[in-house]
Amino acid sequence: MSIVGTVRYAAAAVLMCVGAFFFFVGTLGLIRFPDFYSRTHGATKCDTVGAGSILLGLCVLRGLEADVLKILAIAAMVLLTSPTAGHALARAAYRTGLRPWTHRIGGGESDDA
Amino acid sequence: MTLEMSRLFDAGLMVLLVLCALAVVRTKDLLAASIVFSAYSLVMCLVWDHRGAPDVAMTEAAVGAGVTTVLFLSAISKTVRKEK
């Protein structure tokens, strides 16, 4: 494998590892965060940063081909829709009167939905 | 992807599928059950695509994960949320 190929491969691997890391952290947040709003926050990060960098990694791996445009289109779609979904979720929760969690860690009970 | 990895991937999907199905049946909250059912459809869609049936996978994603969930949700919003 040429130098350029190795570098490209390494860059793709790094991007995908970053994506996997964000997915892991986001899922962890989804499970561990105390209330609806913070959990939505965690889940949305998963989709945007996680999926975004995995897709970018795929682009790098693929090189200059027509497929890259498709992957970029998917990335653009994810980057647009995922934050919107998060916004819609949080907005609906707020409109229906769900109060954000304001307790300190270790004291008081959280009011999850 | 080697054959073993492909098999492993399949097995993982199957386990997820069974877990989703059990969760759908066991949940008393119909709203949560619809969402989990949507996840079930998504896993099923991956299974179809991985087994070489992209046409069915597309149908599963569009109908199972998309439209069915929306119809379930609007039906729930007209009726009750908890299973009795």
Place this chain on the structure above:
Amino acid sequence: MKRALVIVLLAIVAMPLLAAMAAMPRFGSAEQPAYTHVAKRYLERGVEEAGAENVVTGVILNYRGFDTNGEVTVIFTACAAVIAVLAGSRNRQDQREAASSVPESLVVRYVVRLLAPFIALFALYVVLFGEVSPGGGFQGGTVFGALLIVMTVAVSRNQAERLLPLRIRPWLQIAGPLSFLAVGTAGVVLTGWYLGFPQGATAATRLMLMVLEFGIGVGGATVIASIFWRLGDEA
């Protein structure tokens, strides 16, 4: 006496049937003619015979057109029945006012408006390229129906409903069976058989497949959106 005769007769009928069963390949084994001959024929000659590069489309619409015709008729009849059952309350206007008490989110509306043309284009692509790439009328129609639902939720129901005018909506709902009827009749003219396709990938075959896909797509999208709207009508 009579019962004994019946039993004997049944036994006589059953024997050749059971013998035939025994001679059949084991259920699910790879030796079945369906696998050794039918599937092989489809895969080897499907593209040239059925006129669709996507063999799945060729099998569904050409080789097994009758099955699909019946299936489409059953599904759309069932959907029409669902719509008819849901058409309980008629005073839509009042309920629409009541439903819009919560202001729509600007962000969601903007993103939906931004993405709607692309989703519609993708749906059209899936419908019309069903004979080349994965997908087809049903998948593309469902995507378009989902787009209509999203528009109803995020933008406005009136705007979404305007895309399928009430005057012609019943015709759009049965577009699937209608397209089968049209293509079937064209088959009678061209080959003498109902749903008969000309051999090979001729322009006529492609056009007929495309009409079928388009009809199923339009019908599917209309039915899905109609069911959703009718669900919203109910008090």
